[in-house]
Amino acid sequence: MTFNGTRHWLRFAAANTLRNRRRSLATVLVTALGTAALLLAGGFALFTYQSLEQLSARTTGHLVLATPAQFDGSEDVPLQHGLDDADALRQRLLADPAVRQVLPRVAFSGLVSNGDKSTVMMAVGIDPDAEFAVKGPFLTVSAGRVLSTGRPQEVMLGEGLARSLKAAPGTGLTLLASTTEGALNALDVTVAGTFSTGVPDVDQRLVYTDVATAQKLLVTKRVTSLGVFLDRMASTLPAQQRVQAWAGQIGTQALRVQTWLDEAFFYRSVQALYNRIFGALGLVISVIVVFVVANAMAMAVIERTREIGTLRALGTQRSHLVGSLALEGLLLGSAGALLGALLALAVTGLLLVLPLQMPPPPGRSVGYPLQIAFDPLLYAAVLAAMVLLAATAAALVARRTVALPVPQALAHV
Structure with missing residues (x-):
């Protein structure tokens, strides 16, 4: 036709x-x-x-760098499988053109006390300024303010935990946790603010503090992992291959790189x-x-x-x-x-x-x-x-x- x-x-x-x-x-x-x-x-x-x-990617980072034992096994003492020389690793990661920011993370558990009552906490040490700048509003501040790098020995409490301890911004608390040597250590802190993650069960246990305060409590210079935030989601797999190529053996530590999907059990x-x-x-x-x-x-x-x-x-x-x-x-x-x-x-x-x-x-x-x-x-x-x-x-x-x-x-x- x-x-x-x-x-x-x-x-x-x-x-x-x-x-x-x-x-x-x-x-x-x-x-x-x-x-x-x-x-x-x-x-x-x-x-x-x-x-x-x-x-999921905003919570952990597009990539997570840690030791294989950190991903695979449990710890006898806090940070048993943590990363040494995290600052040098962070600088090397930032040299990658697809990497926007690298956030250290110190995860540990213990007790938090107001003097009259003690309760179990799940604590995370973060780099406050970089954390909130990169992730944006990943939690809702209900009272007080967010953490700041220039204010050491401060914490933020989940709403449920704050109610349980009758804590408010300015309240003094004591953190208790095992050190990397297995000894019990205590550290006095001040509540900077309270927050809600939107998950009530998490808000009853979660505590945020800065990396320096967490390391002081645990008596270590290690961090649990490094969260690598990239310029876009599509860069995840190529960046993982590049980082894994040099991270296979750093000094005496073998490192592994996992993607956000490997860590996203909820997702x-x-x-x-x-x-x-x-x-x-x-x-x-x-x-x-x-x-x-x-x-x-x-x-x-x-x-x-x-x-x-x-x-x-x-x-x-x-x-x-x-x-x-x-x-x-x-x-x-x-x-x-x-x-x-x-x-x-x-x-x-x-x-x-x-x-x-x-x-x-x-x-x-x-x-x-x-x-x-x-x-x-x-x-x-x-x-x-x-x-x-x-x-x-x-x-x-x-x-x-x-x-x-x-x-x-x-x-x-």
Whole structure:
């Protein structure tokens, strides 16, 4: 078929769709709603996965550098498998062009006491200025202020732990923990502020302090691990390969580099659950959309059975009729898919301007914003699928309709 011939048939198909505007509009609207439903459902699932990935990477770093024993085994005493000479390792990591920041971490457990009551704590020593600058608002400060590098021997307490100890900003507490030699050590600290992570169980035990204070309590210069924050998620695997190439043996210490995914136990569990939920939901929505759109296209063809019989009686070839009806389906499907894409984009933008909050997920006390991710590949795939579905449905029904005997088609009601 020549270009002029194709253009002629397209004009003919377009004219046919405009002859019955009500029927064509109904078909376009059905296709648009189906397209928007698929795009919004897919965008919400994509946003959920991306948010979980970013949360996991922001918690530990895109890469985590530590000794193999730190990843694989338990400790007899705090920092038994910690990193020596962390400052030199940090400078070498910062030389990598993809590395944005390297954060030391000292993880330990012990007791925290207000003099009258003692309770178990899970403590983390951090570099306060760099930690809050790189991670952003990873926790909600409910009272007081965040830690500062220039203020040693201060702590931040989870809300639940602060209530248990009746502690407030300015309250003096005592930290008790085993040193790296196995002896018991105590250190007086001041509460700088209280915070909430959004997970009540964590807030009942978590304590933040600075690295120097943690090392002073544990009587060591080691750190548990180094969290490596990269310029973007896509740099994770290449950076891991580069770092592992030189970190295999540093002095007398063999080091291992793991990605955020290796450390993200919560993410992997939630991902497995969401894969089933979104998979089932996506399948149901897809089946409904396919049947609704296919039915709308089928009805648009079947309603014209007498017209098709008349054209057959006038000598129009079956192949021309099938091709014309398939082109009409293509045009209606394209219009509906584009309208649905615009509708999905409008909803996506509206949720950015007027954010809605989702209810807190299990185990958390705060919700999260309802947003829809925009992914060009998702839009391209859904639009192509909807156009193909509309054209295919029209062509299949048209083949059956034009195959009817002319008297039967003319008598169709």
